[in-house]
Amino acid sequence: MKFIYFTHSLASCWNHGNAHFLRGVLRELAHRGHAVIAYEPRGAWSLENLLKDHGEAGLDAYRSLYPELSSTVFDPDLDLEEVLADADVVIVHEWSDPWLVAAIGKVRRQGGRFRLLFHDTHHRAVSDPNAIRQFDLNGYDGVLAFGEALAEVYRRWGWGERVHVWHEAADTRLFHPPAQETERKGVVWIGNWGDDERGVELESFLFRPAQTVGLPLDIYGVRYPEDALETLARYGVTYRGWLPNARAPEVFARHLATVHVPRRFYVDILPGIPTIRVFEALACGIPLISAPWSDSEGLFSPGTDYLVAQDEVQMERHMKAVLNDPNLRSALIENGLKAIQSRHSCAHRADQLLVILANHGASTPMEIPA
Numbered sequence: 001m002k003f004i005y006f007t008h009s010l011a012s013c014w015n016h017g018n019a020h021f022l023r024g025v026l027r028e029l030a031h032r033g034h035a036v037i038a039y040e041p042r043g044a045w046s047l048e049n050l051l052k053d054h055g056e057a058g059l060d061a062y063r064s065l066y067p068e069l070s071s072t073v074f075d076p077d078l079d080l081e082e083v084l085a086d087a088d089v090v091i092v093h094e095w096s097d098p099w100l101v102a103a104i105g106k107v108r109r110q111g112g113r114f115r116l117l118f119h120d121t122h123h124r125a126v127s128d129p130n131a132i133r134q135f136d137l138n139g140y141d142g143v144l145a146f147g148e149a150l151a152e153v154y155r156r157w158g159w160g161e162r163v164h165v166w167h168e169a170a171d172t173r174l175f176h177p178p179a180q181e182t183e184r185k186g187v188v189w190i191g192n193w194g195d196d197e198r199g200v201e202l203e204s205f206l207f208r209p210a211q212t213v214g215l216p217l218d219i220y221g222v223r224y225p226e227d228a229l230e231t232l233a234r235y236g237v238t239y240r241g242w243l244p245n246a247r248a249p250e251v252f253a254r255h256l257a258t259v260h261v262p263r264r265f266y267v268d269i270l271p272g273i274p275t276i277r278v279f280e281a282l283a284c285g286i287p288l289i290s291a292p293w294s295d296s297e298g299l300f301s302p303g304t305d306y307l308v309a310q311d312e313v314q315m316e317r318h319m320k321a322v323l324n325d326p327n328l329r330s331a332l333i334e335n336g337l338k339a340i341q342s343r344h345s346c347a348h349r350a351d352q353l354l355v356i357l358a359n360h361g362a363s364t365p366m367e368i369p370a
Helices: 018-033 047-067 099-107 128-133 148-156 199-213 226-234 246-254 278-284 310-325 326-343 346-359
Strands: 002-006 034-042 071-074 089-093 116-118 142-145 163-165 187-190 217-220 257-260 287-290
Touching: 002 018, 002 199, 018 034, 018 346, 034 148, 047 246, 047 278, 071 142, 071 310, 089 099, 128 310, 142 148, 142 346, 148 163, 148 187, 187 199, 199 217, 246 278, 257 278, 278 287, 278 326, 310 326
Parallel strands: 002 034, 002 089, 034 071, 089 116, 116 142, 142 163, 187 217, 187 257, 257 287
Antiparallel strands: none
């Protein structure tokens, strides 16, 4: 089949976590013989910021480690009817402009022979529902939601069985344990400061415990304001700036452990949706310790695949245990890897997507939605 995916950016992962999963799924589909084309708008702020900070060299890791992938940059005058004429499947991401979402739906309603899905991987449906309700999804066959709690929002909005839970996953072609182990030291956290949605939690479950235990802490990410950088310095944290996601496996391989500190929306309102870093870390064979988070969908086995700290004191205990107990580290690595390899790779998600599409009639003559 021919897949067309409209994304904010495939080339840039600068504060754009969806690029991680998208790259893995599209590559998996391409390796299975499907035609895959990604479109991203000219002037995408993620790519603009990456180029501003790092120049063209900032794209080197993506280009070298994802040689199968490329994207087409488009302007608002894109001829959608021509672009979509021979598509079998079109997926539009929730970071797309409302005009584009509506225009693609219109092409589908007026005779497009493709299946059309809307892909939502953000908390805005609950944190800013008007931002999502502004999208005209008339003509869309279904919604892909990256967690059950988010899917339930769409069901309340009338999508019923046409909304599908499609979790993110690890691209195991890239995210896997190192071929040869080298010395590991300290803790690493890869994440963006963002809009201070977890500043207090980072202090309680990462900065202070690591300092108390005496574990060196490296942090990678962007959008750290001056006061955040001052906080890092106060705790003796080494801030290393932006990390191309394609290089994350190399960074994980140099550290003893990593930590999951979810944003508050994914703790309080959208439980059951881990950050993609959970999938990627476990796939790389690094022990993971999580701040409080409810795995309400049973994606993993808490306490077996990773450790959970309910408070700062317990986080300190877990860090000490991971530091001093090689058998614990080995068990966490083994169990985490099994979880990914058995059910949470991009290959698994590609399988699921193909089943969803078959249920929507993608392999049969298509009917145009009313």
